[in-house]
Amino acid sequence: MKLESMYQEIILDHYRSPHHKGLRDGFGAEVHHINPTCGDEVTLRVHLDDESQGEQAIIKDVSYESQGCSISQASASVLTDLVIGKNVAEAFAVHEAFLELMQSKGEAQGDEDVLEDAVAFAGVSKFPARVKCALLSWMALKDATAQALARSTQKETEQ
Amino acid sequence: MTAELTRTAAIDVERVRKDFPILERTVGEGRPLVYLDSAASSQKPRQVIEAMSDYYAHHHSNVHRGVHALAEEATALYEGARDKVAAFINAPDRNEVIFTKNSSEALNLVASVLGWAGEPYGLGPGDRVVITQMEHHSNIVPWQLTTQRTGSELAWLGLTDDGRLDLSNLDEVVNEHTKVVSVVHVSNILGTVNPLEVIVRRAHDVGAVVVVDASQSAPHLPLDVQTLGADFVAFTGHKMLGPTGIGVLWGRAELLNELPPFLGGGEMVGVVNMEGSTYAPIPHKYEAGTMPIAEAVGLGAAVDYLTALGMDNVARHEHEIVSYALERLGAVDGLRIIGPTEPEQHGAAISFILSVEGLGEIHPHDVGQVLDEQGIAVRVGQHCARPVCVRYGIPATTRASFSVYTTRAEIDALVDGLEHVKRFFGA
Numbered sequence: 001m002k003l004e005s006m007y008q009e010i011i012l013d014h015y016r017s018p019h020h021k022g023l024r025d026g027f028g029a030e031v032h033h034i035n036p037t038c039g040d041e042v043t044l045r046v047h048l049d050d051e052s053q054g055e056q057a058i059i060k061d062v063s064y065e066s067q068g069c070s071i072s073q074a075s076a077s078v079l080t081d082l083v084i085g086k087n088v089a090e091a092f093a094v095h096e097a098f099l100e101l102m103q104s105k106g107e108a109q110g111d112e113d114v115l116e117d118a119v120a121f122a123g124v125s126k127f128p129a130r131v132k133c134a135l136l137s138w139m140a141l142k143d144a145t146a147q148a149l150a151r152s153t154q155k156e157t158e159q
Numbered sequence: 160m161t162a163e164l165t166r167t168a169a170i171d172v173e174r175v176r177k178d179f180p181i182l183e184r185t186v187g188e189g190r191p192l193v194y195l196d197s198a199a200s201s202q203k204p205r206q207v208i209e210a211m212s213d214y215y216a217h218h219h220s221n222v223h224r225g226v227h228a229l230a231e232e233a234t235a236l237y238e239g240a241r242d243k244v245a246a247f248i249n250a251p252d253r254n255e256v257i258f259t260k261n262s263s264e265a266l267n268l269v270a271s272v273l274g275w276a277g278e279p280y281g282l283g284p285g286d287r288v289v290i291t292q293m294e295h296h297s298n299i300v301p302w303q304l305t306t307q308r309t310g311s312e313l314a315w316l317g318l319t320d321d322g323r324l325d326l327s328n329l330d331e332v333v334n335e336h337t338k339v340v341s342v343v344h345v346s347n348i349l350g351t352v353n354p355l356e357v358i359v360r361r362a363h364d365v366g367a368v369v370v371v372d373a374s375q376s377a378p379h380l381p382l383d384v385q386t387l388g389a390d391f392v393a394f395t396g397h398k399m400l401g402p403t404g405i406g407v408l409w410g411r412a413e414l415l416n417e418l419p420p421f422l423g424g425g426e427m428v429g430v431v432n433m434e435g436s437t438y439a440p441i442p443h444k445y446e447a448g449t450m451p452i453a454e455a456v457g458l459g460a461a462v463d464y465l466t467a468l469g470m471d472n473v474a475r476h477e478h479e480i481v482s483y484a485l486e487r488l489g490a491v492d493g494l495r496i497i498g499p500t501e502p503e504q505h506g507a508a509i510s511f512i513l514s515v516e517g518l519g520e521i522h523p524h525d526v527g528q529v530l531d532e533q534g535i536a537v538r539v540g541q542h543c544a545r546p547v548c549v550r551y552g553i554p555a556t557t558r559a560s561f562s563v564y565t566t567r568a569e570i571d572a573l574v575d576g577l578e579h580v581k582r583f584f585g586a
């Protein structure tokens with residue numbers, strides 16, 4: 001297996017200069033996810049414009065602080081590029097596509113129209129030990145978004 | 160490889176390597192395997208592999224349960240393995256050697272039965288168990304479970320900046336309420352060899368039972384339970400050239416006789432009535448159900464192999480390798496060793512963090528991946544010792560670890576590999 005198939009230049013670029021990194025105020029939910037086998041950690045916040053819109057709510061911002069390998073760092077950076085500005089349903093569809101790519105064991109290429117820079121992770125799917133690294137921030141995003149939405153329904157029922 | 164590189168003063172490594180079939184294989188694109196992950200699990204000599212397959216091919220039966228020829232042969236082999244292990248650790252009594260699944264089970268056994276015991280050993284509110292900050296999770300979690308269940312207190316000794324146990328407050332931490340002190344002999348992440356003598360002395364002064372996790376010392380240093388002076392010693396077969404699925408708990412007979420059983424089942428009993436049962440004498444009291452017989456036989460063969468090399472020679476060989484590795488790794492630009500940097504009282508594992516200009520620290524995952532491409536197997540992560548990573552403010556480490564078959568040429572390959580890692584990730 002060629003190492004370069006995993007460490008694509010795009011991945012290394014995102015790793016060296018991550019996009020949207022840092023925690024920003026004004027968020028609907030914050031989660032902390034870890035990968036206990038390797039110690040990768042991410043704290044991730046999701047800011048939705050209007051939670052009452054449910055899956056139609058727009059993701060205004062995703063901010064994060066993370067610690068981990070190049071794959072997990074680059075993945076978080078690519079994630080923010082992909083989902084900020086999309087509505088929740090669209091973002092979850094991208095998440096689904098990325099998950100599928102990562103579970104493909106090197107068989108899939110990924111749809112560049114949907115996944116953009118994230119197709120560079122196709123090579124990572126050949127390395128089972130690293131798939132978890134690539135998925136860490138995506139799992140955090142899903143969790144945080146679900147929590148933000150749940151919190152708004154909770155608020156409504158309380159009112 | 161030149162003879163000079165493959166022979167240390169103590170061991171003819173070239174010859175030893177011929178006994179380990181796996182060392183002949185290649186990985187990836189035909190790279191020779193450089194196996195520097197023996198602290199996670201060592202490789203096996205053919206003597207061990209053959210002993211196990213010979214057992215299954217010619218002698219297998221259940222042990223202690225029949226009058227037929229195979230039952231007797233299997234029993235003799237299984238109990239013979241116990242004799243070998245007892246001799247290997249200089250146990251005063253072979254019945255003090257209990258077979259377990261691994262170190263983790265051995266430590267859980269001690270922690271559980273000390274939690275369940277009555278006076279004077281049992282734990283309860285007001286009692287204290289002392290561990291250290293450099294323990295493997297297997298010597299932390301069982302004590303957390305036991306202290307939580309019994310309402311006793313868990314305390315620990317901290318670490319110095321240079322990766323050794325901080326014993327400056329030993330007398331306060333191991334106080335008169337302390338009933339158990341459980342400590343690792345050699346750290347699997349830092350490589351530190353701990354000064355057990357002082358700890359054992361203090362623990363016994365306050366009447367505490369001493370448990371030693373010898374998982375990383377039994378494979379590398381002469382281990383004499385009588386000189387050690389502890390009350391329980393745990394180690395695991397797969398790290399000492401033996402198979403997985405077999406470990407050892409050595410304990411003082413008077414304690415093992417008095418403490419309650421751990422698991423219940425066949426073979427650990429005397430007389431079973433519906434109302435209650437009596438228990439078999441040790442070691443069987445602590446060996447419920449059908450044991451890993453072939454694995455015990457394999458461990459016996461591993462002990463024979465190590466004994467034939469001579470544990471003094473093994474220790475001298477590995478000291479030479481560790482000294483060389485510390486010197487060569489210490490000279491790598493951007494490499495920081497986590498743990499003691501001197502070869503004195505240093506076990507066969509070295510953890511480090513690698514940095515490169517323009518990027519800073521390269522995450523151990525990435526280091527390990529690029530090394531793997533070159534056929535070099537190291538372990539990356541927290542090594543089941545998260546508190547150590549927290550103590551030194553690091554997310555994880557890269558760890559190179561050594562065994563009887565490790566050569567200086569492999570250390571050179573590691574150093575070259577690390578230079579390649581830096582070129583790969585450098586801006």
Ligand SMILES: Cc1ncc(COP(=O)(O)O)c(C=O)c1O
Nearest residue numbers: 261262263295297347372374395
């Ligand atoms: C110091 C130490 N203690 C305990 C263990 C646990 O050994 P096992 O996983 O065989 O139970 C290990 C091995 O990982 C170790 O290095």
